Amino acid sequence: MGEIRKDPIHNRWVIIADERKKRPHAFYRELEEVSDKRKCPFCEGKEKKTPPEIDSFRVRGKPDEPGWRIRVVPNKYPALNPEGFNPEGLNPKGKIRKIFDGLSYRYHGYGRHEVIIETPHHKKNLFNMDKEEISLIFSMYRKRYLYLKKDKNLKYILIFKNYGNIAGASLPHSHSQVIGLPLIPPEIEEELMAIKDSIKCPFCNSIQRARDEERILERNKDFTVLAPYAPIAPYELVVYPLEHKPCFEEINDSEMDSLSEIIRDTFRRFNKLLENPPFNYFLHTSPTTPTAKIYKNYHWHIVIMPKLGLSAGFEMGSGIYINPVDPRKAVKELKEAKEYKEEVDE
Numbered sequence: 492m493g494e495i496r497k498d499p500i501h502n503r504w505v506i507i508a509d510e511r512k513k514r515p516h517a518f519y520r521e522l523e524e525v526s527d528k529r530k531c532p533f534c535e536g537k538e539k540k541t542p543p544e545i546d547s548f549r550v551r552g553k554p555d556e557p558g559w560r561i562r563v564v565p566n567k568y569p570a571l572n573p574e575g576f577n578p579e580g581l582n583p584k585g586k587i588r589k590i591f592d593g594l595s596y597r598y599h600g601y602g603r604h605e606v607i608i609e610t611p612h613h614k615k616n617l618f619n620m621d622k623e624e625i626s627l628i629f630s631m632y633r634k635r636y637l638y639l640k641k642d643k644n645l646k647y648i649l650i651f652k653n654y655g656n657i658a659g660a661s662l663p664h665s666h667s668q669v670i671g672l673p674l675i676p677p678e679i680e681e682e683l684m685a686i687k688d689s690i691k692c693p694f695c696n697s698i699q700r701a702r703d704e705e706r707i708l709e710r711n712k713d714f715t716v717l718a719p720y721a722p723i724a725p726y727e728l729v730v731y732p733l734e735h736k737p738c739f740e741e742i743n744d745s746e747m748d749s750l751s752e753i754i755r756d757t758f759r760r761f762n763k764l765l766e767n768p769p770f771n772y773f774l775h776t777s778p779t780t781p782t783a784k785i786y787k788n789y790h791w792h793i794v795i796m797p798k799l800g801l802s803a804g805f806e807m808g809s810g811i812y813i814n815p816v817d818p819r820k821a822v823k824e825l826k827e828a829k830e831y832k833e834e835v836d837e
């Protein structure tokens with residue numbers, strides 16, 4: 492079983508997953524093979540090629556049979572897993588604890604790692620899905636989130652998506668991932684600190700500022716999508732609920748419809764302007780144990796980052812990013828990229 496280690500100097504954590512099965516060469520070979528649709532383990536009819544499913548939305552059939560619209564399976568190569576509790580890593584109440592070893596902190600590699608297969612079709616993706624298909628994906632995010640939240644040893648649940656090889660997706664078939672962590676990650680801690688340090692919600696402030704500075708791409712009755720003040724990637728966007736709300740998982744069905752609409756339109760613009768770019772997105776919501784009052788002041792959001800270049804030595808060595816596209820210009824270009832193909836060939 493792996494470990495989650497705190498860097499002794501920097502505020503960052505590293506999961507030492509040490510999966511013997513996952514030899515780098517075998518991994519790359521697998522990558523090449525599955526670009527061939529016939530070998531794709533995520534296509535309908537290939538259910539036996541994944542670990543047994545743990546959740547699904549289906550129109551017919553039993554688990555691990557065709558007839559599904561969304562399918563959830565454990566990650567075949569999990570970064571963290573729920574087995575192998577080590578007594579050393581537990582406190583007297585049986586909860587996961589942080590261990591100090593004289594140099595730094597660590598946790599045992601406890602957690603969850605799930606894959607959400609977003610569609611039975613190999614060629615479908617966010618650039619060509621309709622609103623209803625996107626709504627199913629986000630409804631499954633909500634369902635998995637509510638389920639995993641019951642595990643009191645998970646302090647944070649991160650839902651994210653990699654699309655395209657250079658964005659880190661090992662399979663071309665559209666999918667997202669969910670990782671449940673026994674700690675609150677530094678990115679979220681940083682945001683909670685920013686909330687603590689300001690009188691008004693810094694996210695609500697950012698929305699207002701984007702309005703003043705013409706960085707709003709779109710808004711509907713419940714959501715807005717904007718380019719942030721200091722985006723680290725070209726054409727980076729953030730989706731915010733207009734109303735100040737801490738938890739994504741409390742989204743209702745009418746808001747879900749508005750969210751799916753704004754996601755669909757955003758990705759169609761990306762497609763029109765940047766032609767199916769590789770991208771990452773992640774969903775930031777309040778930690779799972781909203782005991783502290785500060786968690787209630789969180790403002791959930793989704794960050795979308797097209798991957799148009801690889802970050803290099805300067806970014807890694809300095810923590811400073813270079814973005815060649817001014818966010819106002821990015822919004823202007825995306826606004827103009829309006830017309831899109833409504834239908835797509837299967």
Ligand SMILES: [Zn+2]
Nearest residue numbers: 531534613664
């Ligand atoms: Zn496929």
Ligand SMILES: [Zn+2]
Nearest residue numbers: 692695735790
């Ligand atoms: Zn807010």
